[in-house]
Amino acid sequence: MLKEGQVRIPSGCAIAGVFSRSGERMPGGDIIRSIEVMHDRSNGLGGGFAGYGIYPEFPDYYAFHLFYDDPVCQRNCENYLERRFSIISFGEIPTTKVPSIMDEPLIYRYFLLPLPDKLRASQRSVEEYVSHCALSINEKIDGAFVFSSGKNMGVFKASGFPEDVGRFYRLDTYAGYSWTAHGRYPTNTPGWWGGAHPFGLLDLSVVHNGEISSYDANRRFLEMFGYKHSLQTDTEAITYIVDYLHRKMGLSLQETADVMAAPFWVSIKNLPADQREYYTYLRKRFGSLLVTGPFSIILGYAGGMMILGDRLKLRSMVCGDHGDRFYAASEECAIRAICPEIEDVWSPDAGQPVIVELA
Amino acid sequence: MDLYVHPRFEVLRSEKKCICCRVCERQCANGAHGYDESAGTMESYDEKCVNCHRCVALCPTKALKIAETSHSFRQNANWSGHTIQELYLQANTGGVLLSSMGNPRPLPSYFDRILLNASQVTNPSIDPLREPMETRTFLGKKNQTVTRDTRGRLKDNMGAQLELRAPIMFSAMSLGSISYNAHASLANAARELGIFYNCGEGGLHKDFYKYGPNTIVQVASGRFGVHQPYLMAGAAVEIKMGQGAKPGIGGHLPGHKNMGQIAATRMTPEGSDAISPAPHHDIYSIEDLRQLVYSLKEATGNTKPIIVKIAAVHNVAAIASGVARSGADIIAIDGFRGGTGAAPTRIRDNVGIPIELALASVDQKLRDEGIRSDVSLVVGGSIRSSTDWVKAIALGADACYIATGALLALGCHLCRSCHTNLCNWGIATQRPDLVRRLNPEIGAEHLVNLIKAWQHELREIMGGMGINSVEALRGNRLMLRGVGMTREELDILGIKHAGL
Ligand code: SF4
Numbered sequence: 118m119l120k121e122g123q124v125r126i127p128s129g130c131a132i133a134g135v136f137s138r139s140g141e142r143m144p145g146g147d148i149i150r151s152i153e154v155m156h157d158r159s160n161g162l163g164g165g166f167a168g169y170g171i172y173p174e175f176p177d178y179y180a181f182h183l184f185y186d187d188p189v190c191q192r193n194c195e196n197y198l199e200r201r202f203s204i205i206s207f208g209e210i211p212t213t214k215v216p217s218i219m220d221e222p223l224i225y226r227y228f229l230l231p232l233p234d235k236l237r238a239s240q241r242s243v244e245e246y247v248s249h250c251a252l253s254i255n256e257k258i259d260g261a262f263v264f265s266s267g268k269n270m271g272v273f274k275a276s277g278f279p280e281d282v283g284r285f286y287r288l289d290t291y292a293g294y295s296w297t298a299h300g301r302y303p304t305n306t307p308g309w310w311g312g313a314h315p316f317g318l319l320d321l322s323v324v325h326n327g328e329i330s331s332y333d334a335n336r337r338f339l340e341m342f343g344y345k346h347s348l349q350t351d352t353e354a355i356t357y358i359v360d361y362l363h364r365k366m367g368l369s370l371q372e373t374a375d376v377m378a379a380p381f382w383v384s385i386k387n388l389p390a391d392q393r394e395y396y397t398y399l400r401k402r403f404g405s406l407l408v409t410g411p412f413s414i415i416l417g418y419a420g421g422m423m424i425l426g427d428r429l430k431l432r433s434m435v436c437g438d439h440g441d442r443f444y445a446a447s448e449e450c451a452i453r454a455i456c457p458e459i460e461d462v463w464s465p466d467a468g469q470p471v472i473v474e475l476a
Numbered sequence: 477m478d479l480y481v482h483p484r485f486e487v488l489r490s491e492k493k494c495i496c497c498r499v500c501e502r503q504c505a506n507g508a509h510g511y512d513e514s515a516g517t518m519e520s521y522d523e524k525c526v527n528c529h530r531c532v533a534l535c536p537t538k539a540l541k542i543a544e545t546s547h548s549f550r551q552n553a554n555w556s557g558h559t560i561q562e563l564y565l566q567a568n569t570g571g572v573l574l575s576s577m578g579n580p581r582p583l584p585s586y587f588d589r590i591l592l593n594a595s596q597v598t599n600p601s602i603d604p605l606r607e608p609m610e611t612r613t614f615l616g617k618k619n620q621t622v623t624r625d626t627r628g629r630l631k632d633n634m635g636a637q638l639e640l641r642a643p644i645m646f647s648a649m650s651l652g653s654i655s656y657n658a659h660a661s662l663a664n665a666a667r668e669l670g671i672f673y674n675c676g677e678g679g680l681h682k683d684f685y686k687y688g689p690n691t692i693v694q695v696a697s698g699r700f701g702v703h704q705p706y707l708m709a710g711a712a713v714e715i716k717m718g719q720g721a722k723p724g725i726g727g728h729l730p731g732h733k734n735m736g737q738i739a740a741t742r743m744t745p746e747g748s749d750a751i752s753p754a755p756h757h758d759i760y761s762i763e764d765l766r767q768l769v770y771s772l773k774e775a776t777g778n779t780k781p782i783i784v785k786i787a788a789v790h791n792v793a794a795i796a797s798g799v800a801r802s803g804a805d806i807i808a809i810d811g812f813r814g815g816t817g818a819a820p821t822r823i824r825d826n827v828g829i830p831i832e833l834a835l836a837s838v839d840q841k842l843r844d845e846g847i848r849s850d851v852s853l854v855v856g857g858s859i860r861s862s863t864d865w866v867k868a869i870a871l872g873a874d875a876c877y878i879a880t881g882a883l884l885a886l887g888c889h890l891c892r893s894c895h896t897n898l899c900n901w902g903i904a905t906q907r908p909d910l911v912r913r914l915n916p917e918i919g920a921e922h923l924v925n926l927i928k929a930w931q932h933e934l935r936e937i938m939g940g941m942g943i944n945s946v947e948a949l950r951g952n953r954l955m956l957r958g959v960g961m962t963r964e965e966l967d968i969l970g971i972k973h974a975g976l
Pocket residue numbers: 489493494495496497498499500501518534535536537538539540
């Protein structure tokens with residue numbers, strides 16, 4: 118059977134996120150309960166989480182999470198890592214047996230810093246260097262897959278229902294100021310763990326619900342800049358779009374959102390001149406990264422979270438505010454499950470990003 | 477004595493229906509109809525007929541039809557009757573065979589073997605009657621670094637771009653190869669549609685300067701009619717390096733078409749053949765092209781995008797990659813089916829490659845080299861319908877050029893006799909009595925109708941795919957599948973076979 122990445126698999130989904138503006142660290146149990154109520158939006162073929170602020174003991178090290186098919190793959194990959202990084206700490210990621218989750222790969226975690234001479238020789242920035250290594254492992258080392266590579270954050274995912282995945286990884290033993298979750302409903306899948314979501318690159322993580330019709334136009338544009346789509350998923354493409362526009366081209370997240378979910382020309386036409394110029398410029402310059410078709414995403418990054426839906430609002434998304442907390446989910450019930458007293462709940466406008474950051 | 481060449485067509489007149497009004501006689505500039513005063517009957521001279529349907533369309537009693545002759549040679553799979561007759565013609569005259577319009581041979585069309593996708597269940601289709609369906613397109617370089625003003629706001633540093641309401645344009649046809657009224661029709665239609673027409677290599681008639689904002693002016697190897705005000709008149713300047721119908725040779729305007737205003741606009745003596753040299757004599761290599769591109773940019777104060785038009789030949793991907801590095805803002809590629817006002821038949825029918833393959837390999841090559849954003853790609857060479865257009869965009873084109881299709885909308889019946897100056901439809905002729913037959917207002921209206929119809933179809937197809945803006949269709953090859961293709965053909969096109 119072909120693995121995810123060798124074949125493109127469309128899927129429907131549930132997503133959820135919770136964020137503490139004051140940076141209060143919340144245990145992972147909440148987000149599990151939130152995604153759990155949307156059980157019927159997943160089909161047991163993929164679930165996952167991303168948590169931010171979860172590694173306070175190693176905040177400045179790149180935390181790599183890896184799946185290995187077997188110890189040989191592990192040895193090859195560790196050789197690769199040792200030649201490029203100093204490994205400050207590593208070990209198996211702790212898990213618990215959950216009946217519905219089977220056939221797990223070897224799951225390891227490494228805290229890394231690039232070797233200074235290797236970094237200099239590469240003539241890349243630190244971030245370029247790290248992301249290049251992560252993408253190279255996925256592309257070149259058989260049976261090894263980096264699924265998380267940011268600092269002080271981590272992605273946890275598996276084949277299974279999200280609530281089972283969360284318990285499998287013992288997320289209630291971690292605490293973070295920001296959490297996102299994903300339950301997947303793929304139309305067909307080999308159930309490969311690497312294919313579950315969130316998709317992470319450095320500290321960016323994306324959970325996404327939808328099937329974008331612009332996928333191949335976006336993908337082929339991104340490939341020019343070295344983004345190889347090893348999973349052939351929308352989520353991967355969306356993560357790369359954000360990485361390219363925000364990190365490489367220096368656009369703000371608002372500007373990035375205005376490229377991905379650009380307003381229609383009929384709306385642009387009626388805006389004041391400076392706004393009209395702004396949107397026209399973005400569409401002219403970055404038209405190849407316009408995303409069409411249904412999507413709603415929660416983008417996690419160090420210190421913040423962005424919610425974005427497509428420009429026709431073809432996928433549901435609800436946001437809520439309660440005191441210091443911000444919530445987002447595919448359905449309101451997922452918010453009420455963990456904050457029953459919430460009053461301020463709303464649906465963001467089509468194509469309008471909602472951005473929350475640490476105060 | 478000349479070798480006998482049998483007429484290709486037979487003029488069939490129903491004696492019962494004909495009322496001898498002599499309309500057909502007056503309408504046929506080829507002189508294929510006559511009137512026998514003494515007998516009071518109409519006569520036909522089959523050998524003069526080119527099958528343009530002018531008489532058929534205008535006969536008040538529908539008494540006429542034209543048939544391909546059934547006269548035949550002895551069956552021979554290798555030597556067709558047509559081939560034998562062409563050989564006789566050459567034995568009689570010692571000349572190169574001349575013809576016009578595009579390659580008519582039954583070579584494979586890849587467009588016809590590509591099928592389109594539509595949404596089902598996992599994502600919704602979009603209803604173009606209820607939701608905006610965007611077709612606006614900008615052509616030009618898109619590789620600038622992001623810059624900001626002192627207040628941190630993004631600056632539009634993209635330079636000259638062509639803005640099209642839909643990604644389609646009328647490609648180059650010179651005044652001379654086609655008539656004043658044909659140009660007027662194209663110019664008017666382009667203005668109304670918010671797109672561009674291309675004046676071709678014969679200069680720009682003074683009456684058409686007012687259409688400048690919707691005009692692309694061309695600079696070809698003959699440099700006919702090129703001067704500073706001409707370069708400044710259009711919205712973009714196109715350097716014509718080649719043409720799909722006749723790669724490797726220049727434009728031909730026979731002397732009998734080069735008269736009056738045509739000759740004046742070209743700045744050539746009346747009645748002289750206006751023959752563009754095969755190469756540009758100042759461009760023998762890519763670095764020379766770069767100099768011309770930059771000279772034109774300088775001459776126009778960097779206000780016009782520069783298009784470089786090349787014919788689709790074997791090595792087109794590498795050539796396009798060179799052109800993309802020469803400073804060009806837009807590359808136009810013309811496939812082997814592209815039309816012409818006059819070309820040596822053998823070249824038209826045997827030189828060049830299909831636009832689908834050329835486009836796919838150029839687009840991929842430029843991406844592999846990371847320079848696809850340095851240029852926009854415009855393709856032509858037989859875009860026959862909205863679906864050819866959609867498929868070209870999904871293969872990677874930013875926009876399409878149409879010419880033969882536009883002439884059909886003006887009434888052309890593809891008789892392939894443009895080089896004779898006897899176009900009975902007033903299009904490819906300079907004879908004033910024939911030119912008058914084309915009413916530019918009606919011509920423009922037909923062109924506008926055609927493009928609007930195609931736009932409707934484009935929107936419908938995009939909506940079916942769940943795409944509501946044409947940028948998201950561009951290069952979106954997942955929307956395409958091939959049928960009946962070999963592995964190699966699929967690889968070149970970068971698409972999967974249907975069923976996968
Ligand atoms: S136009 Fe028709 S009716 Fe008139 S002479 Fe010709 S064939 Fe006869």
